[in-house]
Amino acid sequence: MINLEIPQKLGQVQQMAQQLASTVFRPISRKYDAIEHGDTPQELKPVAQMMAAMPRGEGKKGAGDDGAIRNGSNMTGILAVEAMCWGDVGLMLSIPGSGLGNAAIMAVGSPEQKAQYGKLYCAMAITEPGAGSDSAAVSTTAQLDGDEWVLNGEKIYCTAGQRCDAIVVWATLDKSLGKAAIKSFIVPRDTPGLTLVRVEDKMGLRISDTAALAFNDCRIPRDHLLGSEEVGDTEEARKKAFGGVMQTFDNTRPQVAAMALGVARAALEITRELHEKEGVKADFSKLxxxxxxxxxxxxxxxxxxxxxxxxxxxxxxxxxxGQPNSKEASMCKAKAGRMGNDVTLQCVALCGELGYSEQTLLEKLARDSKIIDIFEGTQQIQQLIVARHLLGLSSRELK
Structure with a gap:
């Protein structure tokens, strides 16, 4: 059974992240919201060094023979992300070394890959002009040529695609085999054949760079493949291939949900403070x-x-x-993503002109909240995943 009390060790991490949010992120939030396509904020570089030294959970794969309950890297990440996003989501996403690609490498990478790339700033490139929420429809190709993979294709909406050190790229070995042939590859940012096409202008998370990338005969070493090279058209092969790379989302979707928690908590606190000044206090003492x-x-x-x-x-x-959590990861991402957007917009409405103006952070929080309900799988995709689990149907049976 889950223990709702935060352990002392993780409480310290949460407190450190909250202090970082209040003393570093909040004071510069407006400044960097007005700056788009800039370099990594100088204020974040010492933050990256500090985070590298922060205590982390055990990250055990299972509860163990002793039946002990583990609170590892996933719980640590949730608490830290929620606290930092109370300060500013875009700045949190811009901290060097905190990319989505890092999560993929740590989830399915080999010990050698983790040692080489785990502590670098790694982005993730999945979405394409013709493949958005349906990750299985990617058309970027990877062909083996001797001891190198050759990548060709185009990726869009790649968070940190401009500033990162490396990118985890999803590509197919054989388009005709669908999911079974989809693999992920580590591509260093300075690899010849990898081109930055553009950096997007956005409604929210403005300081966090979102890039479009092109791969033209982009060559990487054979050992830069994450997972197995095995390709097959059986259900087991599909699970080992596409299922392997999708495991990343079981860890990262709760962290995206935590972003929504931080944004919503920030908006709600500001709204309560403004209302209390006018004599309206929600103290839960009334029916x-x-x-x-x-x-x-x-x-x-x-x-x-x-x-x-x-x-x-x-x-x-x-x-x-070590418990399968694909359903729960999608459930919390769907719930929190929708909640974050609803709460921030309601807070703007409740606070009237103060909510809509730039006198408070409410309008910025509302803008930032929208993408949280979209990236890492839209609201509709999360509900579809949950439905498949509840009904016991495969993706082929329920689309």
């Missing part, structure tokens, strides 16, 4: 039918935030204890 409409709205948002938080903690706890 709903004795509360004002504004108090009731605050109660409901608090409940929605808490529900998403508990679902996210459970998904992370399951990962740390």
């Amino acid at each position: 709903p039918y004795n509360s004002s409409a504004r108090e009731l709205a605050l109660y409901r948002m608090e409940a929605d935030l808490e529900a998403a938080r508990l679902m996210t903690l459970k998904a992370a706890w399951m990962a740390d204890n």
